Amino acid sequence: MGRALGTYRRSFVTAGLCVFFESALELCIPLLMASVIDQGIMGRDLSVVWSRGALMLLCALAALALGTGYAHFSATAAMGLGANLRHAEFAHVQGFAFSNLDGFEVSSLVTRMTGDVTVIQNAVVAGFRPLLRGPVMLVMGLVLAVVMSPPLALIFVFVMPALAVALFLIVRHVGPLYRVMQGVMDQLNDVLQEDLAAIRAIKAYVREDYVAERFDAVNAHLASTATRTFRGAVLNTPVFQLAMYTACVLILWRGGSMIMAGTLMVGTLTGFMSYVLQIVNSLMMISNVFLLTARALTSVRRVGEVLAEKPALVSAPVAKTDVPDGTVLFDHVSFKYHPDAKKNVLEDVSLRFDAGSTVGVLGSTGSGKTTLVQLIARLYDVSEGSVSVGGADVRAYDLQALRDAVGMVLQKNVLFTGTVRENLQWGDDDASDAELLEACRIACADEFLERIGGLDGDLGQGGDNVSGGQKQRLCIARALLKRPRVLIFDDSTSAVDMATDARIRENLAGLTDVTKIVIAQRVNSVMDADQIVILDDGRVHAVGTHEELLAGDPIYQELYESQIGSGIHGEVEHGR
Numbered sequence: 001m002g003r004a005l006g007t008y009r010r011s012f013v014t015a016g017l018c019v020f021f022e023s024a025l026e027l028c029i030p031l032l033m034a035s036v037i038d039q040g041i042m043g044r045d046l047s048v049v050w051s052r053g054a055l056m057l058l059c060a061l062a063a064l065a066l067g068t069g070y071a072h073f074s075a076t077a078a079m080g081l082g083a084n085l086r087h088a089e090f091a092h093v094q095g096f097a098f099s100n101l102d103g104f105e106v107s108s109l110v111t112r113m114t115g116d117v118t119v120i121q122n123a124v125v126a127g128f129r130p131l132l133r134g135p136v137m138l139v140m141g142l143v144l145a146v147v148m149s150p151p152l153a154l155i156f157v158f159v160m161p162a163l164a165v166a167l168f169l170i171v172r173h174v175g176p177l178y179r180v181m182q183g184v185m186d187q188l189n190d191v192l193q194e195d196l197a198a199i200r201a202i203k204a205y206v207r208e209d210y211v212a213e214r215f216d217a218v219n220a221h222l223a224s225t226a227t228r229t230f231r232g233a234v235l236n237t238p239v240f241q242l243a244m245y246t247a248c249v250l251i252l253w254r255g256g257s258m259i260m261a262g263t264l265m266v267g268t269l270t271g272f273m274s275y276v277l278q279i280v281n282s283l284m285m286i287s288n289v290f291l292l293t294a295r296a297l298t299s300v301r302r303v304g305e306v307l308a309e310k311p312a313l314v315s316a317p318v319a320k321t322d323v324p325d326g327t328v329l330f331d332h333v334s335f336k337y338h339p340d341a342k343k344n345v346l347e348d349v350s351l352r353f354d355a356g357s358t359v360g361v362l363g364s365t366g367s368g369k370t371t372l373v374q375l376i377a378r379l380y381d382v383s384e385g386s387v388s389v390g391g392a393d394v395r396a397y398d399l400q401a402l403r404d405a406v407g408m409v410l411q412k413n414v415l416f417t418g419t420v421r422e423n424l425q426w427g428d429d430d431a432s433d434a435e436l437l438e439a440c441r442i443a444c445a446d447e448f449l450e451r452i453g454g455l456d457g458d459l460g461q462g463g464d465n466v467s468g469g470q471k472q473r474l475c476i477a478r479a480l481l482k483r484p485r486v487l488i489f490d491d492s493t494s495a496v497d498m499a500t501d502a503r504i505r506e507n508l509a510g511l512t513d514v515t516k517i518v519i520a521q522r523v524n525s526v527m528d529a530d531q532i533v534i535l536d537d538g539r540v541h542a543v544g545t546h547e548e549l550l551a552g553d554p555i556y557q558e559l560y561e562s563q564i565g566s567g568i569h570g571e572v573e574h575g576r
């Protein structure tokens with residue numbers, strides 16, 4: 001927390017000092033009032049009335065100034081703390097490896113950076129003042145009350161423990177409920193975010209009723225939990241009032257008889273009554289702080305979990321920054337996503353891809369194709385064995401240098417809100433228009449570029465203005481602009497028609513110094529490759545050229561027969 005405050009620490013301390021002195025000044029006012037009445041009015045000395053009165057006014061003005069100062073500094077500190085926490089979380093998440101991200105739902109990360117930070121922020125704004133004021137008012141109020149009249153102060157000995165026990169019971173009941181409420185709020189956020197992100201799919205499948213039902217269930221759960229929580233929390237006020245009025249009645253009764261007996265002055269009793277309010281109020285403040293803390297602690301824990309997550313992959317301390325060529329070597333590689341998983345996703349894979357060659361990867365769904373190529377860009381670390389690029393283990397490279405050298409067009413293509421140019425420049429910030437257009441030409445994105453408004457065409461939110469196949473081609477162009485040593489296409493032309501797919505392949509063949517690894521479902525897409533790898537259940541089933549595999553590999557033969565042998569997809573596309 002201290003670290004998260006950063007440069008706002010001074011504002012935080014200043015706010016604390018403001019509250020402390022404000023509370024101390026407020027406590028002096030009843031003392032002054034007592035002397036105005038007893039020495040000034042009762043003693044018929046107007047000079048005392050004026051001088052003490054002026055002092056009271058001064059105290060009140062100073063308390064006002066300090067209160068305003070507190071509002072200013074605490075707002076600066078709390079908002080700064082929120083901004084710092086959000087920044088720290090965001091920056092930390094940027095350093096996450098894929099395996100770290102596997103452990104957090106995206107919607108949960110969003111809530112942890114927004115809702116949870118707001119809860120912490122609000123707790124600081126609302127809780128910091130009573131946290132300091134409560135104990136100061138309680139201790140000083142009690143001391144001054146004892147100084148004023150020990151026999152009257154004795155009444156607090158009875159009233160205060162009763163109030164403290166009642167408030168404790170309320171906090172004990174409500175505290176855990178706040179935690180539950182926060183959890184349900186999370187569920188609501190998760191449901192909302194998932195449903196809104198998938199709203200098009202929901203409409204396409206006419207699932208609005210199902211989604212509404214799911215939302216209503218969580219919403220009702222939240223409403224009932226919140227009702228139970230706040231029903232408990234508002235008990236604070238009547239309990240507080242009961243304690244205050246009981247104390248008032250007892251003090252008036254005892255004080256009244258003391259005045260009649262001549263052992264107490266009227267002014268002292270008047271001043272003393274102010275302390276009743278302050279002391280009882282301080283207990284109320286303390287109980288509120290406990291409630292706020294109970295609520296905020298859940299959020300603190302959740303934000304802490306994000307910040308405590310250690311990035312699973314970091315660059316070597318002395319890292320290589322130059323990837324000399326695009327040779328890729330898998331040496332007895334085994335891999336599983338979770339250390340405690342029973343079965344490896346990849347099992348003893350050994351492969352060599354020469355620099356500049358084209359490699360096709362085929363295999364049934366779930367055979368490990370994506371997993372295999374992700375290891376080249378070190379999106380995950382191998383469990384056993386090693387992966388090398390350009391003659392060095394990927395773990396020896398600086399992560400950024402490695403990923404600059406290994407371009408990857410992911411299976412789930414993502415474009416961002418903005419223009420075509422802005423999106424393509426993710427590949428290279430400094431690329432000229434001519435370079436952007438050349439990349440579009442190779443990726444066959446030039447064919448539709450004019451239709452979407454050229455390089456300045458707006459892609460809409462998340463690139464929604466373009467079709468699946470257009471999106472894939474723009475993503476290929478973006479990867480080309482990185483001028484990588486190794487280019488990986490993970491089923492990147494699945495939405496592109498066969499003729500365009502063939503043209504893209506032809507264009508890519510011109511990049512002779514780039515190793516091209518193509519994962520595909522269609523045999524057509526990899527027939528021209530220098531070697532084709534067939535994966536089966538995480539193992540390398542066969543490696544060879546189209547001709548070799550067609551002659552001797554049953555899986556390849558079957559794939560070929562089912563897709564091309566029947567002539568449905570035609571050899572024409574293959575361009576032979």
Ligand SMILES: Nc1ncnc2c1ncn2[C@@H]1O[C@H](COP(=O)(O)OP(=O)(O)OP(=O)(O)O)[C@@H](O)[C@H]1O
Binds near residue numbers: 345364370372
């Ligand atoms: N992030 C992950 N966490 C845990 N298991 C995963 C993860 N990603 C993939 N797997 C599992 O690893 C196996 C291989 O998945 P992978 O995505 O590599 O297959 P694939 O051959 O690329 O499949 P497809 O052709 O459908 O894309 C699958 O059984 C899958 O369930």
